[in-house]
Amino acid sequence: MKRTFYITTPIYYVNDVPHIGHAYTTIACDALARHHRMKGQKVFFLTGSDEHGEKVQKSATQQGVGPRELADRVVTRFQGLSPALDITNDDFIRTTEPRHYASVQELFRKSLRNGDIYLGEYEGWYCTPCESYWTDLQLVDGKCPECRRAADRRKEPSFFFRLSKYQRPLLDHYRKNPSFIRPESRRNEVVSFVEGGLNDLSVSRTSLSWGIPVPDHPGHVIYVWYDALTNYITGVGYPDGGERFETFWPADIHMVGKDILRFHAVFWPAFLMSAGVAPPLGVFAHGWWTVEGQKMSKSLGNVVDPYEMVETYGADAFRYFLLREVPFGSDGDFSRKALVHRINSDLANDFGNLLNRTLGMLGKYFAGTVPVPSTAEEEDLALFARATETVRAADAAMENVEFHNALSAIWDLVKAGNRYVDASAPWVLAKDPAKRARLGTVLYNILEATRISVLLTAPFLPGAAQKMWEALGCEGPVAAANLYEAGAWGGLRSGITLPKSAVAFPRIED
Ligand code: ME8
Numbered sequence: 001m002k003r004t005f006y007i008t009t010p011i012y013y014v015n016d017v018p019h020i021g022h023a024y025t026t027i028a029c030d031a032l033a034r035h036h037r038m039k040g041q042k043v044f045f046l047t048g049s050d051e052h053g054e055k056v057q058k059s060a061t062q063q064g065v066g067p068r069e070l071a072d073r074v075v076t077r078f079q080g081l082s083p084a085l086d087i088t089n090d091d092f093i094r095t096t097e098p099r100h101y102a103s104v105q106e107l108f109r110k111s112l113r114n115g116d117i118y119l120g121e122y123e124g125w126y127c128t129p130c131e132s133y134w135t136d137l138q139l140v141d142g143k144c145p146e147c148r149r150a151a152d153r154r155k156e157p158s159f160f161f162r163l164s165k166y167q168r169p170l171l172d173h174y175r176k177n178p179s180f181i182r183p184e185s186r187r188n189e190v191v192s193f194v195e196g197g198l199n200d201l202s203v204s205r206t207s208l209s210w211g212i213p214v215p216d217h218p219g220h221v222i223y224v225w226y227d228a229l230t231n232y233i234t235g236v237g238y239p240d241g242g243e244r245f246e247t248f249w250p251a252d253i254h255m256v257g258k259d260i261l262r263f264h265a266v267f268w269p270a271f272l273m274s275a276g277v278a279p280p281l282g283v284f285a286h287g288w289w290t291v292e293g294q295k296m297s298k299s300l301g302n303v304v305d306p307y308e309m310v311e312t313y314g315a316d317a318f319r320y321f322l323l324r325e326v327p328f329g330s331d332g333d334f335s336r337k338a339l340v341h342r343i344n345s346d347l348a349n350d351f352g353n354l355l356n357r358t359l360g361m362l363g364k365y366f367a368g369t370v371p372v373p374s375t376a377e378e379e380d381l382a383l384f385a386r387a388t389e390t391v392r393a394a395d396a397a398m399e400n401v402e403f404h405n406a407l408s409a410i411w412d413l414v415k416a417g418n419r420y421v422d423a424s425a426p427w428v429l430a431k432d433p434a435k436r437a438r439l440g441t442v443l444y445n446i447l448e449a450t451r452i453s454v455l456l457t458a459p460f461l462p463g464a465a466q467k468m469w470e471a472l473g474c475e476g477p478v479a480a481a482n483l484y485e486a487g488a489w490g491g492l493r494s495g496i497t498l499p500k501s502a503v504a505f506p507r508i509e510d
Pocket residue numbers: 009010011012013020021022024025050228229230256257258259260287288289290296
């Protein structure tokens with residue numbers, strides 16, 4: 001196993017406040033970061049904000065403020081997602097920070113020096129009111145696709161990145177690293193795109209001033225995507241190098257939405273190769289959410305606010321729903337009904353109930369003191385085997401970034417725990433003093449299966465898992481437990497006294 005794990009979210013545009021799409025990527029990264037920490041790896045988890053470029057400039061102009069002022073205001077909404085959603089990022093990078101200017105300019109300079117970035121002329125359809133260039137394909141009836149006014153043919157001097165030169169190196173990289181782009185269907189899309197040929201890419205603008213200046217060419221600012229992608233190395237200390245860079249670069253996973261995969265899987269590795277920096281090890285593209293069957297949009301007024309979700313349903317339930325409801329990588333539909341259903345059936349009925357009924361019986365039959373298990377019977381051995389297999393299956397699913405499969409394996413264990421209770425009927429055993437030892441064994445086994453389930457849910461339900469962990473008398477933060485050590489059968493201590501019931505998941509009325 002690799003000793004380190006570096007994971008990143010995209011950096012979010014500060015032209016508008018966060019929505020479910022932002023929360024989704026960040027939660028997915030957080031679950032992975034937590035899982036890898038529990039495997040004993042040294043983890044670095046980076047998120048941040050994308051503050052330059054036309055989008056932010058335009059939005060600021062519309063609101064009658066400067067772009068910096070807008071960024072300063074909106075960035076707090078993104079930073080606030082971490083405490084609200086229980087996110088454990090190690091750093092939050094803003095592209096307006098001095099450390100990032102130094103990093104972008106250094107990377108750019110490397111390619112300027114070796115001739116991979118050269119001065120040319122950018123030509124396109126320019127809409128003056130929108131201050132935007134459009135390609136032939138983007139124009140609608142020959143007009144600007146945004147304001148529908150006439151666009152003019154216009155040229156400006158621009159620096160270009162010699163992307164065409166990297167077609168072969170990129171294809172070689174994809175071939176040698178089959179898991180560089182995941183899921184596989186997305187990989188095939190990217191490979192076909194690159195096989196189709198690559199044009200050099202315009203990487204500077206003179207029509208915009210809100211950005212990082214091109215070194216030694218003050219009239220040009222660096223293209224916002226060149227600037228934004230570079231955050232992933234700035235975050236670990238580029239260009240100064242140092243221990244953090246040595247330890248964590250190349251990143252293990254850049255997690256992104258499917259719409260921005262091409263930037264990450266084509267442009268970014270090419271920029272890095274040109275500058276002599278190793279490309280990342282992997283890019284994973286997830287799907288998009290619709291809301292109650294419709295595309296999410298401001299004009300429809302159906303944008304899902306993550307803060308509102310946390311207030312209404314709690315961070316654990318929201319996190320659980322997003323990662324359980326759809327196979328990671330596919331598109332999904334968000335609905336309150338489906339969320340409430342998951343809370344009631346999976347969290348309250350299956351999981352919460354397992355813990356509560358077990359603690360209830362322990363209180364009633366053993367005054368809350370965890371018994372010492374004796375001889376294991378066939379159904380006990382089946383439960384141990386299931387628990388051990390679940391640790392393995394959940395770990396394997398997480399390695400494949402299949403959250404839904406990890407959760408479904410964990411829930412199979414939870415359900416097996418509930419079936420074990422029903423089948424061994426402690427309330428019947430309790431009536432017969434001769435069955436006292438058997439009753440103790442049964443209760444120990446249920447508690448132990450519950451403990452292992454709680455351990456496995458910690459990356460997904462950090463708040464609830466911690467409370468349940470404590471209710472089972474386990475010490476320290478569950479987030480700091482080691483998956484393999486704490487996941488081994490028999491970790492629950494006999495002889496300790498547990499409370500009668502624990503905070504579980506309350507049912508929600510539909
Ligand atoms: O693209 N469902 O930032 P951004 C799921 N700054 N994900 C969604 C979504 C939805 N309905 N809508 C958006 C940017 N997203 C750049 C990134 S990285 C170097 C620069 C996702 O704030 C989208 O796929 O517009 C993207 O991954 C993320 O939100 C950020 O979007």
